[in-house]
Structure formats: C-alpha cells, structure tokens
Amino acid sequence: FSIESRLRDALSQGGLSLAYQPLIHLQTGEITGFEALARWNDPDLGNVPPTEFIAVAEESGLITSLGRWAAYEAAQALSRWDAKYGQPLPVSVNVNVSAIQIARDDVESMFEEALRYAGIDGRRMTAELTESAIVADPDKARKWLVALKDLDMSIAMDDFGTGFSNLASLHSLPIDILKIDRSFVSSMLEDHDKMVIVRTILSLAESLNLKVTAEGIETQALALQLQNLGCWQGQGYYFARPMNEADAFDYWRARW
Ligand code: G
Ligand code: G
Ligand code: MN
Ligand code: NA
Numbered sequence: 001f002s003i004e005s006r007l008r009d010a011l012s013q014g015g016l017s018l019a020y021q022p023l024i025h026l027q028t029g030e031i032t033g034f035e036a037l038a039r040w041n042d043p044d045l046g047n048v049p050p051t052e053f054i055a056v057a058e059e060s061g062l063i064t065s066l067g068r069w070a071a072y073e074a075a076q077a078l079s080r081w082d083a084k085y086g087q088p089l090p091v092s093v094n095v096n097v098s099a100i101q102i103a104r105d106d107v108e109s110m111f112e113e114a115l116r117y118a119g120i121d122g123r124r125m126t127a128e129l130t131e132s133a134i135v136a137d138p139d140k141a142r143k144w145l146v147a148l149k150d151l152d153m154s155i156a157m158d159d160f161g162t163g164f165s166n167l168a169s170l171h172s173l174p175i176d177i178l179k180i181d182r183s184f185v186s187s188m189l190e191d192h193d194k195m196v197i198v199r200t201i202l203s204l205a206e207s208l209n210l211k212v213t214a215e216g217i218e219t220q221a222l223a224l225q226l227q228n229l230g231c232w233q234g235q236g237y238y239f240a241r242p243m244n245e246a247d248a249f250d251y252w253r254a255r256w
Pocket of ligand 3: 035
C-alpha cells in the first residue's frame with residue numbers, strides 16, 4: 001500500500017477528522033473562535049502527522065478533496081454546535097486552505113456551497129492562507145479573495161513572517177488578519193531578535209489596519225506580554241490544545 005492510497009480511502013470513508021483549537025481575545029479572554037486542524041488516525045499507520053499527510057495530499061492532488069471535506073466539515077460542526085446550544089454560538093471557525101488547492105480548485109464556490117449546505121453565515125468562517133497562495137499570482141488572488149469577502153468571510157495570512165509577502169499586496173488585497181508564526185512567538189521572551197520581529201509585525205499591522213493573531217503561546221508570561229503589546233488574539237497550548245468537536249463545544253460552554 002502507499003500512504004497516498006490509504007489517504008484516498010480515508011477521505012472517501014470518513015477516516016479523517018477535524019480538531020479545534022481555541023482562539024482567544026487577549027484583552028478580554030473571550031473565545032472568539034477555533035482553528036480547524038485535520039487529523040488522520042489510520043488503523044495501521046496510527047496517527048499520521050498533519051504536516052506529513054497534507055504534503056502527500058498536495059503532491060498527489062488529493063488536497064482538493066481534503067480541502068473541500070475540511071470546509072464542509074467545519075461549517076457542519078458550527079451548525080451542530082448551534083443545534084446543541086439552541087442558538088448560534090458567537091464563534092467562528094478558521095479553515096486552512098493550501099496554495100495548491102487554490103490553484104486547482106474553485107475555492108469561492110467551495111466555501112459558498114459549504115456555508116449554504118450547513119446554513120452558516122460567512123461571518124463565522126475565516127480562510128487561513130499562506131503567503132505562497134498570493135505570491136504566485138496576485139491578480140488571481142484578488143479575484144477569489146474579493147469573492148470570499150462577498151460571502152462575508154474573513155481572510156487570515158497564516159505563518160506570517162516566514163514567507164515572502166509583498167507589502168503592497170498586503171495593503172491592497174482584502175486581508176483581515178495576520179497570524180504571526182509560532183517560530184517568532186514561542187521564544188520571543190528569551191530571544192531579542194524574535195521580540196523585535198513580533199513588535200515589527202504588530203506595528204506593520206496597525207499601520208495597515210490589520211488584526212493580529214499570535215500563534216504558539218505556551219506560557220502565561222507570553223500571553224501577558226502579547227496582551228501588553230496590544231496583540232488582538234492568541235492561540236497556543238497555554239490556552240488549549242486542539243480538541244475534538246465535542247470537547248471544543250464543552251470548552252466554549254464552560255467559559256461562556
Ligand atoms: O497542528 P498541526 O500539527 O495540526 O498542523 C500542522 C500543519 O498542517 C499546519 O501547518 C496546518 O496549517 C496544516 N493543516 C492542518 N489541517 C489542515 C487542513 O485542513 N488543510 C490544510 N491545507 N492544511 C492543514
Ligand atoms: O501552520 P498552522 O498555523 O496552521 O499550524 C498550526 C499548528 O500549530 C498545529 O499543528 C497546532 O497543533 C500547532 N500548535 C498550536 N498551538 C501550539 C503551541 O502552543 N505550541 C506548539 N509547539 N504548537 C502549537
Ligand atoms: Mn493555520
Ligand atoms: Na502557522
């Protein structure tokens with residue numbers, strides 16, 4: 001067998017799941033949403049790391065169906081949480097979208113259909129893209145980013161600082177959020193250079209009117225420092241690890 005054929009089977013047989021990691025408003029401590037992260041537990045291979053199977057999916061073209069599955073599943077999770085609670089939860093879900101998926105699929109229709117199918121307002125969904133999704137073809141990127149905004153969705157730039165963003169396109173494209181990569185955040189209290197980078201991203205974001213999410217917050221000291229620096233939102237093991245759909249709902253309800 002190959003990992004690729006196993007992944008193909010898992011995709012068609014419900015073998016993948018999404019884990020949900022809370023996103024926390026740093027000034028108020030409120031849960032603003034969750035990032036949806038794909039998980040694959042194979043009967044023989046065990047838990048395959050997402051970086052591994054996402055790479056396999058991108059190389060094999062399976063990323064198109066994986067990406068569609070993730071968007072539908074995330075929208076339906078929101079609708080299941082709403083049903084459980086009896087009214088819409090004031091949270092959104094972030095879905096990761098691969099640059100290769102964007103190049104090969106109609107991502108606008110995918111989100112439109114996933115939202116319509118689940119009966120979810122676009123305000124409750126954020127697309128997380130990496131810089132490579134825009135660098136390759138900024139004109140094409142504009143078209144589908146505008147289409148996602150027409151659905152009232154938000155756009156977050158993931159792993160920010162690790163790629164090669166064109167500052168002009170950051171300004172001219174309808175991007176809402178920068179997610180500072182955890183390689184800068186985790187060690188910023190010990191490593192001065194990292195702190196400088198984080199501060200620079202925060203000030204850039206302020207000038208461009210973008211919100212910032214800091215990833216990889218592992219300690220209270222980091223959470224406090226980022227709060228003091230005026231960072232909008234945080235994510236990391238200090239708050240919570242990614243968890244299954246039921247646990248994520250309970251986590252939210254216990255703190256609401
Ligand atoms: O927690 P973590 O190990 O879950 O994720 C590792 C990497 O896999 C991250 O870079 C994350 O963006 C990526 N990833 C997780 N789920 C998805 C998904 O549904 N689609 C895409 N394209 N990437 C994902
Ligand atoms: O690339 P992306 O930002 O989508 O990846 C999110 C990844 O970061 C997931 O693999 C998630 O499990 C992981 N993650 C989330 N919080 C933390 C954290 O506090 N520390 C570390 N080391 N990883 C984290
Ligand atoms: Mn992400
Ligand atoms: Na990231």
